[in-house]
Amino acid sequence: MSPEENLLAAVEQGVKIYGFSSHCPVPFENKWSINREKLPDYLEEIEELKKKFAEQIEVYKSMEIDYIPGIISPVSDIIQQSKLDYTLGSVHFANQFDDGRYWEIDSTTPKFKLGVEEIYKGDVQKAVVDYYERIRMMVREARPDIVGHLDKIKIHNSNEYFFDEEDSWYKNEVNKTLEEIKSAGSIIEVNTRGMYKKLVEEPYPGKSILREIKEMNIPICLNSDSHQPDDITKKFPETAELLYSIGFQKMRILHQGEWVDMEFDKNGLKI
Numbered sequence: 001m002s003p004e005e006n007l008l009a010a011v012e013q014g015v016k017i018y019g020f021s022s023h024c025p026v027p028f029e030n031k032w033s034i035n036r037e038k039l040p041d042y043l044e045e046i047e048e049l050k051k052k053f054a055e056q057i058e059v060y061k062s063m064e065i066d067y068i069p070g071i072i073s074p075v076s077d078i079i080q081q082s083k084l085d086y087t088l089g090s091v092h093f094a095n096q097f098d099d100g101r102y103w104e105i106d107s108t109t110p111k112f113k114l115g116v117e118e119i120y121k122g123d124v125q126k127a128v129v130d131y132y133e134r135i136r137m138m139v140r141e142a143r144p145d146i147v148g149h150l151d152k153i154k155i156h157n158s159n160e161y162f163f164d165e166e167d168s169w170y171k172n173e174v175n176k177t178l179e180e181i182k183s184a185g186s187i188i189e190v191n192t193r194g195m196y197k198k199l200v201e202e203p204y205p206g207k208s209i210l211r212e213i214k215e216m217n218i219p220i221c222l223n224s225d226s227h228q229p230d231d232i233t234k235k236f237p238e239t240a241e242l243l244y245s246i247g248f249q250k251m252r253i254l255h256q257g258e259w260v261d262m263e264f265d266k267n268g269l270k271i
């Protein structure tokens with residue numbers, strides 16, 4: 001679907017502020033990232049849509065930027081030159097196989113297992129620690145405005161048991177990561193994609209992490225991580241209610257070019 005079709009659907013669904021965040025180019029082949037040669041067209045298209053839809057919806061230009069040390073990060077030249085309105089930084093690749101292939105943490109469970117076996121000799125804890133360490137490195141080095149789908153590595157626990165999210169080592173990794181995010185001043189994305197894809201029952205991050213986030217007073221925003229028009233606001237009402245029940249009353253939102261803390265309820269932002 002084209003960006004314009006997505007935007008039309010967003011307007012239809014009552015969205016007032018919309019950020020485009022396609023996957024940024026990476027220097028190896030994959031199915032979902034913007035092709036490097038097509039990046040200027042993407043950026044230009046969003047700028048045109050901003051003007052075209054100015055009366056109906058606020059539009060912002062961004063990308064979901066991978067963090068791979070020395071390869072790509074929210075502060076890479078290609079990102080800086082893109083003059084994004086905000087940066088969304090996510091870790092999808094926590095390590096590499098011996099032959100140099102990147103190991104993706106949120107691909108299929110068999111592929112996840114293959115990485116755990118080959119790179120970590122079956123030690124899941126080490127793999128998870130590396131994932132969170134990479135998020136911390138990203139936050140320290142690049143301070144993205146928003147940190148994407150924080151605990152996405154839990155996705156495979158729905159298919160089979162890999163680790164216990166209540167274990168103290170895991171909570172410790174998460175908490176260390178929250179501390180870094182807090183001191184960097186980044187916003188944590190609450191992402192509903194796993195819920196409407198029926199992969200997990202909670203958003204990324206889940207309830208117990210959200211309670212910590214609230215306790216630490218770290219700002220949040222809500223995002224569906226949609227890849228098609230039908231998904232733009234999926235699971236927003238129930239997630240907004242969940243957030244409210246945890247004590248969140250505001251989200252940090254880019255509005256008229258400024259980050260502001262805006263009230264929300266299950267019907268959306270109180271704009």
Ligand SMILES: [Zn+2]
Pocket residue numbers: 064090092148149
């Ligand atoms: Zn992602």
